[in-house]
Amino acid sequence: MTTSPLTVENLSFRYRDRKGAAIHELSFAAEAGEILLIAGASGCGKTTLIRAINGLIPRSYKGEVGGRVLVFGEDTARWKLSQISQKIGTVLQDPERQILGTKVLNEVAFGLENLGMAREEIYQRVDESLAHLKIQHLRERDTFLLSGGEKQKVALAGVLAMRPSILLLDEPLASLDPASAGETLDAVRALADEGMTVLLVEHRVEDVLRIHPKRVLYMSAGEIRYLGDVDGLSRVVNYHEVKLPAEQIVQRARRDPPPAEINVLPGAAAQTSRNDALVRFENVAFGYESDVEILHGINLEIKRGDVIAVLGPNGAGKTTFVKHAIGLLKPKSGRVLVNDKDTKESSVAEIAGTLGYVFQSPSHMLFAPTVREELAFGPTNLKHPKEEIEKEVKEALRIVNLSEVEQDPPLALSFGQQKRVSIAAILAMRSRILVMDEPTAGRIIRTT
Amino acid sequence: MNFMDAILQLPGFEAILFITHDVDLALIYANRILLVADGRLAADGAPHEVLRDFARLQACRVVPSSLLSLNVSRFAQTGRFLRAEALAHV
Numbered sequence: 001m002t003t004s005p006l007t008v009e010n011l012s013f014r015y016r017d018r019k020g021a022a023i024h025e026l027s028f029a030a031e032a033g034e035i036l037l038i039a040g041a042s043g044c045g046k047t048t049l050i051r052a053i054n055g056l057i058p059r060s061y062k063g064e065v066g067g068r069v070l071v072f073g074e075d076t077a078r079w080k081l082s083q084i085s086q087k088i089g090t091v092l093q094d095p096e097r098q099i100l101g102t103k104v105l106n107e108v109a110f111g112l113e114n115l116g117m118a119r120e121e122i123y124q125r126v127d128e129s130l131a132h133l134k135i136q137h138l139r140e141r142d143t144f145l146l147s148g149g150e151k152q153k154v155a156l157a158g159v160l161a162m163r164p165s166i167l168l169l170d171e172p173l174a175s176l177d178p179a180s181a182g183e184t185l186d187a188v189r190a191l192a193d194e195g196m197t198v199l200l201v202e203h204r205v206e207d208v209l210r211i212h213p214k215r216v217l218y219m220s221a222g223e224i225r226y227l228g229d230v231d232g233l234s235r236v237v238n239y240h241e242v243k244l245p246a247e248q249i250v251q252r253a254r255r256d257p258p259p260a261e262i263n264v265l266p267g268a269a270a271q272t273s274r275n276d277a278l279v280r281f282e283n284v285a286f287g288y289e290s291d292v293e294i295l296h297g298i299n300l301e302i303k304r305g306d307v308i309a310v311l312g313p314n315g316a317g318k319t320t321f322v323k324h325a326i327g328l329l330k331p332k333s334g335r336v337l338v339n340d341k342d343t344k345e346s347s348v349a350e351i352a353g354t355l356g357y358v359f360q361s362p363s364h365m366l367f368a369p370t371v372r373e374e375l376a377f378g379p380t381n382l383k384h385p386k387e388e389i390e391k392e393v394k395e396a397l398r399i400v401n402l403s404e405v406e407q408d409p410p411l412a413l414s415f416g417q418q419k420r421v422s423i424a425a426i427l428a429m430r431s432r433i434l435v436m437d438e439p440t441a442g443r444i445i446r447t448t
Numbered sequence: 449m450n451f452m453d454a455i456l457q458l459p460g461f462e463a464i465l466f467i468t469h470d471v472d473l474a475l476i477y478a479n480r481i482l483l484v485a486d487g488r489l490a491a492d493g494a495p496h497e498v499l500r501d502f503a504r505l506q507a508c509r510v511v512p513s514s515l516l517s518l519n520v521s522r523f524a525q526t527g528r529f530l531r532a533e534a535l536a537h538v
Binding site: 247264307435 | 450451452453454455456457458459460461462463464465466467468469471472473474477478479480481482483484485486487488489490492495508509510511513514515517518531532533534535536537
């Protein structure tokens with residue numbers, strides 16, 4: 001009899017202090033060399049399933065567990081995390097939370113060092129992992145200087161170095177440009193072809209279909225709604241929740257009423273009296289070191305009513321450009337004007353009144369003990385009157401539908417909720433321009 | 449409701465700037481695209497102008513999606529870029 005690398009039996013979990021179960025009676029097995037795509041909307045239980053398989057539930061996340069997780073037929077309930085991590089590797093959605101080392105080499109070696117492995121063996125495995133993902137050139141780099149996409153690959157390399165049999169990937173494409181995402185997916189395909197069992201959580205189904213996952217597990221409200229081949233998925237899936245190829249959505253959507261037209265930027269139309277250019281870049285150049293320029297010759301204006309998407313590959317300078325607009329970086333030559341004032345002569349608080357920035361990783365900007373205090377911080381800094389702040393915070397929470405977690409610590413919330421908190425923080429400041437880095441995660445706002 | 453739909457309809461904001469790798473998000477929601485490559489502005493214009501140039505997109509490592517291809521092929525009829533659900537009713 002052959003035993004599956006991974007068997008999940010009647011798996012349920014309810015987080016402590018939450019009412020309903022996050023996942024309910026899930027059962028499936030995954031085979032060696034198989035890519036199993038796990039799809040579903042934000043909040044469907046995908047991340048909980050991943051945590052229950054990799055042992056973080058119940059070791060780090062407390063609550064009520066039902067059912068079993070078997071790795072090669074053995075129940076992992078009594079295993080130590082270090083034991084599980086040699087069989088099951090996990091790459092998270094937010095690489096910021098995964099990367100601990102300051103150098104790439106140390107980061108990739110981290111897990112192996114914890115196992116007390118010999119130096120030569122560690123170096124050999126690190127180099128093998130980096131080569132597998134074609135990122136040998138990053139070996140000696142500082143991790144804090146890496147782009148989001150590079151960080152994700154380094155996190156994956158650290159996991160591969162442990163030579164796991166099962167790989168769990170939780171929305172690994174979220175911070176990657178399409179070309180890098182393609183390379184990562186190709187690497188995942190190659191790993192599966194070598195015998196790895198891969199569970200890939202991703203709502204960008206269209207992108208994943210290119211590497212031919214054998215089966216898809218579609219979840220909704222903590223339960224399995226579909227488990228089968230890819231062709232069957234488009235018939236059962238809610239196309240608002242997972243991203244199917246456009247032709248399939250068009251066919252399905254013909255039977256539904258047309259989507260409502262959206263009233264874009266109602267706030268832009270209301271104001272017409274003031275100068276049109278909110279932000280102006282004049283021949284801006286920038287470099288961290290004296291001779292390496294990251295930005296060159298940028299000229300543009302941001303006008304009222306603009307909804308601007310900044311596209312380009314990882315490392316092209318998109319984030320550096322945006323950091324100039326919000327005054328976090330000042331140009332090496334040329335100038336940036338916000339409300340006709342040079343950012344070199346403006347305080348960060350002054351600029352924040354015009355431009356509010358939502359980071360790619362919400363954990364980078366959230367720090368206060370409660371959501372309420374988090375939201376009050378900006379307007380307090382901008383010296384809004386106290387009773388005004390109270391109103392601004394309430395209103396912002398209502399808009400992002402987070403009033404019920406007002407007293408919770410922001411870092412205890414889910415990734416999607418944290419993203420909403422960070423947008424509410426900008427709303428509360430009444431910034432005139434909203435600036436977002438990768439606003440894709442946590443797509444759905446539940447309206448009650 | 450979809451997150452971006454909700455954000456775009458919020459009262460108070462006069463402009464929105466977002467960095468994205470998702471071509472579909474850009475074509476559905478933006479009225480202006482900045483294409484950045486090697487620290488320069490490779491293009492600055494309306495989605496139907498910037499995103500129609502597949503050769504330039506590829507050169508900037510931006511991969512056209514199935515929704516973009518569908519929009520480009522139906523642009524003569526629609527006159528603007530639309531989400532798939534809306535294309536179904538044109």
